[in-house]
Amino acid sequence: MKINHFNYLLDQNDYIKNHFKNNPLKNLKKILIIGSNGLVGLNILSSLINLKKKFNLQISVYCVSKSSIFKKFNEKDIKFLKLDITKNKLKQKFDLIFFCAGYSSPSSFIKDKNTLFVSSYGLNNAFHSLKKKGKLVFFSSSEIYNGLEKNYFILKALKNNKIRMIDRGQSLRKYIFIGDVMIYMFKLLEKNKVGTYNISGESKTTILNLAKIISQLTNTDLFYPKRNKSMPGAPKVVNISFEKIKKVYNFRLVSLSEGLKRTIKWYKLLLKN
Secondary structure (H helix, E strand, O other), X not given: OOHHHHHHHHHHHHHXXXXXXXXXXXXXXXXXEEOOOOHHHHHXXXXXXXXXXXXXXXXXXXXXXXXXXXXXXXXXXXXXXXXXXXXXXXXXXXXXXXXXXXXXXXXXHHHOHHHHHHHHHHHHHHHOOEEEEEEEEEOOOHHHHOOHHHHHHXXXXXXXXXXXXXXXXXXXXXXXXXXXXXXXXXXXXXXXXXXXXXXXXXXXXXXXXXXXXXXXXXXXXXXXXXXXOOOOOXXXXXXXXXXXXXXXXXXXXXXXXXXXXXXXXXXXXXXXX
């Protein structure tokens, strides 16, 4: 990834800091992002940098992933570590750890059982890197990572000028823009909330309708099979409630259409170079 791609994320997520009058990272000086080169990890990093500038924070951020993200990175107090968290423990201790390493595709779990090591051995190793009163934020469910089919459709549209579905897309999904996920997450930290929270969106639609919207936004053709052959292990319905987190903080979410437009622009930037 090039720096100008990340700069787009910084600009895109700039609205997040406007939801905070007070510093949501109070007393958290040393922060670790595990899985920093993924969708969630990169958006956490860009949000941290924007919050750091707004509140003039003196924090150090360490980014861990199995592969390198940037060859050069000019931001002060940001360090990148190439590390397999399932096989290694960090010697340093952290005030806050974001654990966003994982897989969202059912086919990944079926093909390679080693994927289970990420949320078992990896998570255990992460706990060993926490300070005594440290905090760990664990992203566990497909509701956060459910961009799988969305990203697949966008990439196929931009690369091949067409979207070819593997089934008829009758499964139901909820979608939330990643920037809104960041707002919810930092609000939980700001209010010192502990426990399990569903972070979900209001945009509920079938995978087929999602493909149609992306097809229209990218001006590409859409094809789907005559017979419905769903992917093994994929849930038919993902429609979790997020009433609990709305009681923590309620705001107007980015619409599905607007979120898709921003995501398509991001992928265009990535593919351009």
